[in-house]
Amino acid sequence: MLLKLVPENTNIPFVNARKVAYLLSTLLIIASIGLYFSKGLNFGIDFKGGFLIEAHTEAPADISLVRSLTGGLGLGDVSIQTFGAENQILIRIEEHPTLSLNEVVLLVQTTLEEGVNDTIVFQRTESVGGVVSGELIQSGIMSVLLAVGAVLFYIWIRFEWQFGLGAVIALVHDVALTIGMFSLTQLEFNLNIIAAILTIVGYSLNDTVVVYDRIRENLRKFRKKEMPDLINLSLNETLARTVMTSVTTLLALTALFFFGGEVVHGFTAAMIWGVFVGTYSSVFIASPVLLWFELRREPEEKLAEGQEVLPPQYRE
Amino acid sequence: MLDFPRWKVTAIAFFSLLGIMLALPNFLSDEQLENVPGFLPSKQISLGLDLQGGAHLLMGVVMDEVIQNMIEDKRLNLRDELLDEKINHRIVPRGERLVVTLVNEEDRENALRIIRSEIIKVGASITSVGSDDIIIEDGEGNVINLTLSEAASIEKKNQSVEQSIEVLRRRIDALGTKEPIIQQNGTDRVLIQVPGIKDTKELLKIIGTTAQMNFHLTDLNLTERDINSGRRPPTGTVILPSYEKDANGEPIRNHAIKTRVMVSGEDLVQAAQTMDENNQIAVSITFNTKGGKQFADATRANVGKPFAIVLDNEVISSPNIRTAILGGSAIITGGFSSKEASDLALLLRAGALPAPLEVLEERTVGPGLGADSVAAGKVASIIGLVAVMVYVALSYGLFGMIANFALAVNIFLIFGILSMFGATLTLPGIAGVVLTVGMAVDANVLIFERIREEMRGGKNVLSAIDAGYSRAFGTIIDANVTTLIAALILFQFGSGPVKGFAVTLAAGIFTSVFTAVSLSRLIIVMWVRKKRPAVLKL
Numbered sequence: 001m002l003l004k005l006v007p008e009n010t011n012i013p014f015v016n017a018r019k020v021a022y023l024l025s026t027l028l029i030i031a032s033i034g035l036y037f038s039k040g041l042n043f044g045i046d047f048k049g050g051f052l053i054e055a056h057t058e059a060p061a062d063i064s065l066v067r068s069l070t071g072g073l074g075l076g077d078v079s080i081q082t083f084g085a086e087n088q089i090l091i092r093i094e095e096h097p098t099l100s101l102n103e104v105v106l107l108v109q110t111t112l113e114e115g116v117n118d119t120i121v122f123q124r125t126e127s128v129g130g131v132v133s134g135e136l137i138q139s140g141i142m143s144v145l146l147a148v149g150a151v152l153f154y155i156w157i158r159f160e161w162q163f164g165l166g167a168v169i170a171l172v173h174d175v176a177l178t179i180g181m182f183s184l185t186q187l188e189f190n191l192n193i194i195a196a197i198l199t200i201v202g203y204s205l206n207d208t209v210v211v212y213d214r215i216r217e218n219l220r221k222f223r224k225k226e227m228p229d230l231i232n233l234s235l236n237e238t239l240a241r242t243v244m245t246s247v248t249t250l251l252a253l254t255a256l257f258f259f260g261g262e263v264v265h266g267f268t269a270a271m272i273w274g275v276f277v278g279t280y281s282s283v284f285i286a287s288p289v290l291l292w293f294e295l296r297r298e299p300e301e302k303l304a305e306g307q308e309v310l311p312p313q314y315r316e
Numbered sequence: 317m318l319d320f321p322r323w324k325v326t327a328i329a330f331f332s333l334l335g336i337m338l339a340l341p342n343f344l345s346d347e348q349l350e351n352v353p354g355f356l357p358s359k360q361i362s363l364g365l366d367l368q369g370g371a372h373l374l375m376g377v378v379m380d381e382v383i384q385n386m387i388e389d390k391r392l393n394l395r396d397e398l399l400d401e402k403i404n405h406r407i408v409p410r411g412e413r414l415v416v417t418l419v420n421e422e423d424r425e426n427a428l429r430i431i432r433s434e435i436i437k438v439g440a441s442i443t444s445v446g447s448d449d450i451i452i453e454d455g456e457g458n459v460i461n462l463t464l465s466e467a468a469s470i471e472k473k474n475q476s477v478e479q480s481i482e483v484l485r486r487r488i489d490a491l492g493t494k495e496p497i498i499q500q501n502g503t504d505r506v507l508i509q510v511p512g513i514k515d516t517k518e519l520l521k522i523i524g525t526t527a528q529m530n531f532h533l534t535d536l537n538l539t540e541r542d543i544n545s546g547r548r549p550p551t552g553t554v555i556l557p558s559y560e561k562d563a564n565g566e567p568i569r570n571h572a573i574k575t576r577v578m579v580s581g582e583d584l585v586q587a588a589q590t591m592d593e594n595n596q597i598a599v600s601i602t603f604n605t606k607g608g609k610q611f612a613d614a615t616r617a618n619v620g621k622p623f624a625i626v627l628d629n630e631v632i633s634s635p636n637i638r639t640a641i642l643g644g645s646a647i648i649t650g651g652f653s654s655k656e657a658s659d660l661a662l663l664l665r666a667g668a669l670p671a672p673l674e675v676l677e678e679r680t681v682g683p684g685l686g687a688d689s690v691a692a693g694k695v696a697s698i699i700g701l702v703a704v705m706v707y708v709a710l711s712y713g714l715f716g717m718i719a720n721f722a723l724a725v726n727i728f729l730i731f732g733i734l735s736m737f738g739a740t741l742t743l744p745g746i747a748g749v750v751l752t753v754g755m756a757v758d759a760n761v762l763i764f765e766r767i768r769e770e771m772r773g774g775k776n777v778l779s780a781i782d783a784g785y786s787r788a789f790g791t792i793i794d795a796n797v798t799t800l801i802a803a804l805i806l807f808q809f810g811s812g813p814v815k816g817f818a819v820t821l822a823a824g825i826f827t828s829v830f831t832a833v834s835l836s837r838l839i840i841v842m843w844v845r846k847k848r849p850a851v852l853k854l
Contacts, residue, residue, distance in 0.1 A: 101676075140809070154801060202802035206758070249751070
């Protein structure tokens, strides 16, 4: 007996729930925007500039000693925390107005090596200056905008403009909710998260395109069906695949989340959230919004000229 | 549907095997790799700095200073030439311009002639004679306006970056690390990547020494008392401390140095420890032709007087000129110990940066953390892969097993492609592989679900499989192109590790379409041909 999460021949009226979905999504987007402006994002040093120094000691680290040592250097706001184990320290320092990046790193490293009564190993240092962080912000925003634009263009070419618009509405929705999630959880927002957002864009589109493909096919197959019914049918026909692919992707991501290590944590968290949001948006947003736009049913003769000729049994 | 042309079978088998062959070296140890016969691929994927540990630095050349120095050089040069011709004038820099004000307006023609003779062609190549470094703009009466040309400033900037790269390479090579990458990045930046470096502190230190080295004459009009009085020295002279420090960290003495550069440190080509004729330890220095000529002129006019070697506004040595040095090479003596001499030689060799460098971005990862990341990545990949495979097998039975086989080949292919292109695997790159595992089955899912639908529609086994593959294909292409677009944009705009993610994601898209569509289809067709099933368990 084969495992089937979705029974055969479902007939769930997804489209009928669109008002609820629109309301929910609108509220969530407003909440995301609100969070973004009130709480903001916990920008990592990639975008904010500054220093991150990761070190470990033999014995559990004396945080207050590390704090007083680094605090005495006059480097401004220094935050120190342990992570993972008791002997793992993470030090964050703001960009310094006059000292150069390597001077600050060297200063902190020598001060700690001399002041801490334990062998201290510096595992990772990252320093980003204001010029570079500004550029990274710019290229991050550019890449997300460009991706959305390129996709709009591709779908417009492959489908109709209505589909392209629908897909982009869903994308903006996904990106907004992902940023909202990062604002709410205050997970660090860094370069990897931009990569995650672009992958979410790719994934969500992947989902949306599969459904759109079916809607387009059904538009040719069932010439007299009402639009909401047609969209519902398409969603139900592709439901098994939607669920299956989400589950396999989530399985892989969950493994990464728990076993992939600290560095990819934020990235996988974003991706997991993105899979949920992307799946939701392609079913409840991207498809129903097509009702807003007049979808053109191609006249019989145009089809005969042959964009994609279907065998007779597929015609109603 | 059952006739799969032989060439197709061969091609699919060939590409699958090729991919596996290309991927295999990654699973061998270094010794095993030595024994691989030459005709077999032996390229491994290189690990990114985040996985093998190392340092990444982005340095900016401070170009304002480069241009200012260039203008100042030009100014001093013109001043001397005009004074030689007894033309009284004032010459002052204004940004990228020089304003010459003549005392007597009738000198104008003469002055213009001298200035024109000092113009140098820059940017000359086979196809062009180059353009003037200085443009003479119209000025009224006794004023002549000069502007640094665009071409001159571009050439100077390029030279500065190239020279900085040379100096950095020498300094980093001195650390004895393996395969550092030092390259130009944009118009005014240098990217440094030093893989596997253990002591990043040393690297930060030598990179941080934004030393500029020049040879100057000393001002002998000032007495020791004048120098140490703290009073402002006359124009054209500066008081600089010695590089050597006493026990309290104070400079052992101060020097009065003429600001005008006698010979630029850029023109020094070699410095080494040596012995003089009395078997005393000394340091030999050699200039290029231009530096040699300048050094000859300066020493001829100043025999018996000291000159100073100034590094980063500190005097590292102040030897006396014993005789005019015409050959472009000289030795510096001064009762050095062997250590002192070799230190001085090293400072001289590595010293001359054409302009200050500033660190714009710095990331280091210790080797321990990198190894941890590799281990974590392996564990996560294997667990993710097994979980996905179990789920797929449970969902699609035999077909699921075929999809799993295709998935396994897919992973080899990804690594094969990455090895072939010598791509760099980063931690986000590993995440990309794991994500691809999750998403790669999508193509097979689309096909299998379609086959199920077609069977529910009453088709027989063969036509259901056929229709499943052909109808799902368009969807698969559309769905993958969109992800590919995202990957390409990531590659274009991403940096370092993120680029690595984009590369694996893109490679995974190509390989997964190939394995899920072509390879799985071939296997299913072979199975159907053999078994001729009446119903499909799907």
